[in-house]
Amino acid sequence: MNNKIKLYSYYRSSCSYRIRIALYLKKIPFEYIPVHLTKSGGEQNSEEYKKLNPEAQVPCLIHNNQVLTQSMAILQYLDDIYPSPSLFPxxxxxxxxxxxxxxxxxxxxxxxxxxxxxxxxxxxxxxxxxxxxxxxxxxxxxxxxxxxxxxxxxxxxxxxxxxxxxxxxxxxxxxxxxxxxxxxxxxxxxxxxxxxxxxxxxxxxxxxxxxxxxxxxxxxxx
Amino acid sequence: MNNKIKLYSYYRSSCSYRIRIALYLKKIPFEYIPVHLTKSGGEQNSEEYKKLNPEAQVPCLIHNNQVLTQSMAILQYLDDIYPSPSLFPxxxxxxxxxxxxxxxxxxxxxxxxxxxxxxxxxxxxxxxxxxxxxxxxxxxxxxxxxxxxxxxxxxxxxxxxxxxxxxxxxxxxxxxxxxxxxxxxxxxxxxxxxxxxxxxxxxxxxxxxxxxxxxxxxxxxx
Structure with missing residues (x-):
């Protein structure tokens, strides 16, 4: 269970939305962790979140103790570890x-x-x-x-x-x-x-x- | 000679600069074609250039009759066809x-x-x-x-x-x-x-x- 993917996401973030489609398309189980981007100055700016992701943004994906940021990097990573269906044939x-x-x-x-x-x-x-x-x-x-x-x-x-x-x-x-x-x-x-x-x-x-x-x-x- | 890479570039464009470093690093011969981004409203906005690249930007790389745009796409393409030294190990x-x-x-x-x-x-x-x-x-x-x-x-x-x-x-x-x-x-x-x-x-x-x-x-x- 430690290997289950965690996705830090905000419902309206279009970059998080990209990753969610990929995860459902590839049928990869994941845990959804919401990060509210506007409430109390934005939870992405909290010290706790910035310890995890100093870029202070979503999406952020955790897999096998790796912290992955930037949607283009995450999508190519997911495509490498779960090649089907291919996102980048x-x-x-x-x-x-x-x-x-x-x-x-x-x-x-x-x-x-x-x-x-x-x-x-x-x-x-x-x-x-x-x-x-x-x-x-x-x-x-x-x-x-x-x-x-x-x-x-x-x-x-x-x-x-x-x-x-x-x-x-x-x-x-x-x-x-x-x-x-x-x-x-x-x-x-x-x-x-x-x-x-x-x-x-x-x-x-x-x-x-x-x-x-x-x-x-x-x-x-x- | 038809397969020789052509790079449409502007000296001060940082995205073109990325591609130039990659080409020299991988020792790939190429023809440099300057596109002046500010002269007479920008040569990238000419009808002739937009026929080649409708995005009206540099860099634009031509190889084997393919027109490639966007530096991240071009770099990954170059890395696939000339794998050494690897840019994305x-x-x-x-x-x-x-x-x-x-x-x-x-x-x-x-x-x-x-x-x-x-x-x-x-x-x-x-x-x-x-x-x-x-x-x-x-x-x-x-x-x-x-x-x-x-x-x-x-x-x-x-x-x-x-x-x-x-x-x-x-x-x-x-x-x-x-x-x-x-x-x-x-x-x-x-x-x-x-x-x-x-x-x-x-x-x-x-x-x-x-x-x-x-x-x-x-x-x-x-």
Whole structure:
């Protein structure tokens, strides 16, 4: 039981969401440990959590006494130890990582909690400017993702003929886009991918609303 | 000769710099094609370049008729086809990717040309606010990198006993930190890594000042 994977996660964190889909897709049992990113200044900033993960972020995955951080690193680790189904099939690996990185380094970092907080407080940002900022960067990045996914004409998936890591980045990013009221109509292929994935068990189980720390679940349990 | 790698690069782009170090480290011959990111609105935004790379960014690497984008994808591709020396040795792979991603998705996206341009023009940013923004995000990210590298007590490198992809992200990020006048004194281990790398041929050859499109080289050739 000591080898059971532990996932430190926040229901609404899109990077944690990626890992949850992977774990359900690969049918890897895991223990879910919620880290509330906004309550009392953010539990990720507590001394206790920073001892575990000095980066003060989620996701953080524990396996065999290893502490793993950063979703791209965690996904490749999981794919190495549980190879099936493959998230980064060899013949498409570079194209998959490239698409994932458009989101991972091109969109998410510009719309995460830390950056929004900084813009609001230290950058004297007004709500209108912040909404424009979010909309600009999400649309800008999703345009590149849409173009890349459209190159895959013979398949409804983003790259190749099956789900890969690409969908694990696309679905949580669409969730964020909707959260920030970004119009998704310019991205028909991504909407097609969303439609396809939303009926699949791993994507349903990994959805923010289904996590034990989501307000939706708390209300159900009251 | 058709299989010779082509690298679309800009001398000062830290993401291109990562790829150049890898190519020299692995002794892979390549053709350097400069893309000027600021001249006449940026050559990366020309219709011709966007036909090749719709993401309108550098680096972009061409090999065997494949167009590869995003430095993390390109580095893993190069490591697969030219395995020696290994940038992501198997036993340390997750830790290496994790460290690289702190820079790739945690620092670089917040201080690249596109974001600085947006802050200056659309976000009514004053120079003082922009300087504070740069300094905050670079120092914040480098603190995490420094902590992670310090865990590797028995070696002067960031992870393990040799150069890995970690140094390919650290050295260009230090170059950027200096460019933006960030005080590096809080990061002694990173300075040690810099001191070690700066005397090595691949790092010297890949340095921005040594590229054909650097103003330094143009002046020498006049």
């Amino acid at each position: 060899k013949d498409k690996k570079a194209q998959i990582i490239s698409l994932c990185e458009i989101i991972n380094s091109g969109i998410q970092p510009l719309q995460n909690l830390k950056v929004l907080k900084y813009l609001k407080t230290s950058y004297s940002g007004r709500q209108k400017e912040i909404t424009q900022w979010l909309s600009f960067w999400i649309q800008n990045g999703l345009s590149s993702v849409e173009k890349k996914a459209r190159e895959n004409k013979c398949s409804p998936f983003a790259i190749g003929n099956s789900i890969t890591a690409a969908e694990l980045f696309i679905i949580p990013q669409i969730y964020n886009a909707r959260r920030f009221n970004v119009n998704m109509n310019n991205f028909p292929k991504l909407l097609e991918i969303e439609e396809l994935c939303k009926h699949l068990h791993p994507f349903k189980k990994a959805h923010p609303d289904q996590q034990p720390d989501s307000p939706w679940q708390s209300r159900k349990n009251q | 198997k036993d340390k792979k997750a830790q290496i990717i994790s460290l690289c991603e702190i820079i790739n998705s945690g620092i670089q996206p917040l201080q690249n040309l596109k974001v600085l341009k947006y802050l200056k023009t659309s976000y009514s940013g004053r120079q003082k606010e922009i300087t504070q923004w740069l300094s905050f995000w670079i120092q914040n990210g480098l603190s995490s990198v420094e902590k992670k590298a310090r865990e590797n007590k028995c070696s002067p490198f960031a992870i393990g006993n040799s150069i890995t992809a970690a140094e390919l992200f650290i050295i260009p990020q230090i170059y950027n930190a200096r460019r933006f006048n960030v005080n590096m004194n809080n990061f002694p281990k990173l300075l040690e890594i810099e001191e070690l790398c700066k005397h090595l041929h691949p790092f010297k050859k890949a340095h921005p000042d040594q590229q054909p499109d650097s103003p330094w080289q143009s002046r020498k050739n006049q």
